[in-house]
Amino acid sequence: MFNHILNSFNKYPDKNAFNIKDHYYTYKELEKYTSIITKKIIEKIPNENLIGVIANDDIFTYSTLLAIILNGKAYLPINPMYPPSRNANIIKQANIKSIISSIEKEKTIAIIGENHLNIYCTNCLYNNEVTYTNVIFKDQNCFDDNSLVYVLFTSGSTGTPKGVPITRKNLFTFFDAFLDIGYNFTSEDRFLQMFDLNFDLSVVSYLTPLMNGACVYTVNPSLGIKYTEIYKILENHNITFALMVPSILNGLKPYFEDISLQNLKYSLFCGEALKKDIIEQWQKCVPNALIQNTYGPTEGTITCFNYNCIMGNIKAHNGIVSIGKPMKNTTAVIIDKNNNLTNNYTKGELCISGPHITKGYLNNSENDKAFIKLKINGETNIFYKTGDICFKDAEDDFMFCGRTDQQIKIQGYRIELSEIEHQARMFSNGAEVVAVTRNNKQGNTEIVLFIESKTDCIREIYTKMYNTLPNYMIPSEIKLIESLPYNSNGKINRKKLSEIALK
Numbered sequence: 001m002f003n004h005i006l007n008s009f010n011k012y013p014d015k016n017a018f019n020i021k022d023h024y025y026t027y028k029e030l031e032k033y034t035s036i037i038t039k040k041i042i043e044k045i046p047n048e049n050l051i052g053v054i055a056n057d058d059i060f061t062y063s064t065l066l067a068i069i070l071n072g073k074a075y076l077p078i079n080p081m082y083p084p085s086r087n088a089n090i091i092k093q094a095n096i097k098s099i100i101s102s103i104e105k106e107k108t109i110a111i112i113g114e115n116h117l118n119i120y121c122t123n124c125l126y127n128n129e130v131t132y133t134n135v136i137f138k139d140q141n142c143f144d145d146n147s148l149v150y151v152l153f154t155s156g157s158t159g160t161p162k163g164v165p166i167t168r169k170n171l172f173t174f175f176d177a178f179l180d181i182g183y184n185f186t187s188e189d190r191f192l193q194m195f196d197l198n199f200d201l202s203v204v205s206y207l208t209p210l211m212n213g214a215c216v217y218t219v220n221p222s223l224g225i226k227y228t229e230i231y232k233i234l235e236n237h238n239i240t241f242a243l244m245v246p247s248i249l250n251g252l253k254p255y256f257e258d259i260s261l262q263n264l265k266y267s268l269f270c271g272e273a274l275k276k277d278i279i280e281q282w283q284k285c286v287p288n289a290l291i292q293n294t295y296g297p298t299e300g301t302i303t304c305f306n307y308n309c310i311m312g313n314i315k316a317h318n319g320i321v322s323i324g325k326p327m328k329n330t331t332a333v334i335i336d337k338n339n340n341l342t343n344n345y346t347k348g349e350l351c352i353s354g355p356h357i358t359k360g361y362l363n364n365s366e367n368d369k370a371f372i373k374l375k376i377n378g379e380t381n382i383f384y385k386t387g388d389i390c391f392k393d394a395e396d397d398f399m400f401c402g403r404t405d406q407q408i409k410i411q412g413y414r415i416e417l418s419e420i421e422h423q424a425r426m427f428s429n430g431a432e433v434v435a436v437t438r439n440n441k442q443g444n445t446e447i448v449l450f451i452e453s454k455t456d457c458i459r460e461i462y463t464k465m466y467n468t469l470p471n472y473m474i475p476s477e478i479k480l481i482e483s484l485p486y487n488s489n490g491k492i493n494r495k496k497l498s499e500i501a502l503k
Contacts, residue, residue, distance in 0.1 A: 001175050002070060002140040004211040012187055012213040018059055019217045019237065025059045027213070033063035034070070035135040037100070037122060041071055044120060045098050050148060052076045052091060052099040054111060055197035057218055060102035060122040062206065065197070068100075070137050074148035074165075077198040081221070081488055084113030090153045090161055091117070093363055145169040151362065152200055154298050163362030164298045171203070173356040174301040177328035178204065181306060183266060185241070187213035192242040194219040194230055199489045200298045201270055205243055226490055227251030231259070238263040243294075245271040245490040249278050250432045250452070259285040270294040270303055272491055273400055273418065276316040277430050283311055295323035295400070299370070299384050301356040304330040305398060317399040318422040323390070324397055330354045331376065332398065333383065334390055339372060342391070347401055350390040351383040358384075389416070408437055410445055410472045417447070420473055424449055427464040428457055432484055434492055435475065438501045446476035448501035452484050477501075 008017075013028040037060075045051060053064050055077040068075045076094050078087050091099075091112060098118040101108040109115045145168045153161040191209040193216050195202035209216045217233050219226060227248050233239060239261070246269050252259065267282070267289040274293045283291060296303035307315075307324025315322040326332040333341055334348040342348040351374065359382075360367040374383045389401040402418040417435040424433040432452040440446050451457070458478045465474050479500070485493040 001172060001207075001211060005066065005070070005207070006137055006140070008187075008210055008213040015187060015213060016215045017210065018062065019215060020057060020059055021218075021220050024215075030059065030063060030066070033060060033122075034066045037064050037067040038071055038135045038137070040120060040122075041067055041073070041100075045118070048073070048098055050074045050076055050094060050096065050151060052078050052094070052096040052112070052117075053197075054078050054080055054099065054101040054103065054108055056080060056102045057220055057222075058102050061197070062216075064100045064102070064122060065206075066210075069149055070140070072138070072140075072143040072147060074150050076151045076153075077196075078112060079196055079198045079488065080111045081196075084111060086161065087111060088113035090163070093153075093161070093163055094151055143168065145172065150203070152198055152298055164358050165362055166200075166301055166358060170301045170356050170358060173329050173354065174204075174303070175207075177330065177356070178208075178303070180328045183241075185209075185212040185214065189214040189240045189265075190237055191216050192219070192230065192233060192239050192244070193217060194226065194242075194244055194248070194490065196221060196488050199271075200302050201243060201245075201489075204302050209241075221488065226486075231255065234261055234264070235259070240264060241266045241268075243268040243270060245269070246274045246278075247272060247486060247490050247492055249282055250484070253278065253281070256281055256285055261286050262288055264289040267291045268294055270296065271489065273402075274321040275425070276314050276319050276321050277425065279309055279314065279321060280311075283309070293321045293323060295398075297352075297384070297386050299358050300330075300352050300354075300386075301358070303327070304352055304354070304356065305332070307397065315393070315397055315399070317391075317401060318416070318419045319425060320400050320418060320422070322393075322397045323400050326352070326398075329356055331381070331383075333374065333376060334392065334398075335374070335385075339374065341374075341376075344392045344394060344396075347389055347391045349404060350386045350388045350398065352386060353381045353383040357382070408445055408447075410447070415447075415473055420447065420449065420469070420475065423465060423469060424451065424461060427461045428453060431457075434484060434494065434497055436494055436498045436501050438498065440476070447473075448497075449475040449478045450481050450484065450497055450500075451478060452482070453480055454482060456480065 009031040016024045017027045017030045018025045053075045100120050102122045105119050148165050149168050149171050151163050151165045153163050193205040206216050219229050264286045267286050291309040293307045294303040295305035304327050305323040307322050331353045333351050336348045387404045390398045402416045406417045408415050420435045421433050434450045437445050485496040487493045
């Protein structure tokens, strides 16, 4: 697949490869910067297989990522917005020796919280004195498919980030399944890239267009409210492919009546539960687009489930759209607490297997809990336990019910917070709602419901809930909030809401 990128360099030199902060860069320029950085890697870091990269939103960072993977090496993206202590922890766990950064060395040291590493800055590429020597990139088929292509760190249950290593085989298997869906991509397409580079959805958002000679439109993370920038890009640049987190629609919702994205061909969502009511409204904004709900953990290499949202026939449970069926190369089962397979309509934990699943975390302390052996149809394979609660319907579509860590017990009753959220949304005219838990003074678990609303509707919602829900599912407190907090990837920040709930 990386040979397709090299083909784009040769076939589309004068076409635009990137639009970053309203500045276009052609494939010829991208190849130039990638070649210069490749030459630097070969000279300075020939024996290091995993290289840290400060994940800035600029052409030099993307050129660095390409230079690394086209060289048969792997990259570790380091988010410049993260606390230095967290970045230092990640760098230590991954045993990183060298960092490539598109900003000055002093600023880079402040980001990584370390000063003993080898730091190579690409900001010198701004200097016209740098001469361009064309590098002959190697045939990508010569590299070992089991070698790493990137490592991403996700939040660990112990509070320490855990590294997810993804190999070329993992990534190639994903793209084999992704392209098998039947998308019709051409060099005339325009792709939205809204994700931080340490979020795996960024990988498909920038590699897919580059493989097809298309243009990538990035979202500047420094502009604050991300959905306003996304709206501008979607509309002003006639984006044809947009993969987004569902939370973006919450910000765009007030503008739905004015949004008409006639050129959008594919509107994909991933990263969070997709709500049926808002996607039915979104369909009117993108009349010519195929809308899909996709699903996949970082451990499963981007996405491994897919569901087409067809107008008037969208499957949902508790208002959450189905994640559909496993994509090519994915085996999926649902298990109970004893790791036994469940029947259709029986809820349990979703487990996935296939050549796209990572073999384990860099720090293997959680591997025994996350990866298990299951015997399916007489064959034993390794499955990843996703931590997501699902069930299958009669047509073998998987229905998402929430997280195992969002399934709680109150007074001995098992409760899914998503069910409470679904009821609250109906009673609040579709306002965005989030339910979290806290321990009261007696040490008992209780529910706190946040409603994004400027209008006081608390009494009315309580009245309706008491008429429809059992007492043990009624929130102990309902809080109005003007704007829900989001993390850097556009997902609702439940951890922050849990902290607010304690106040």
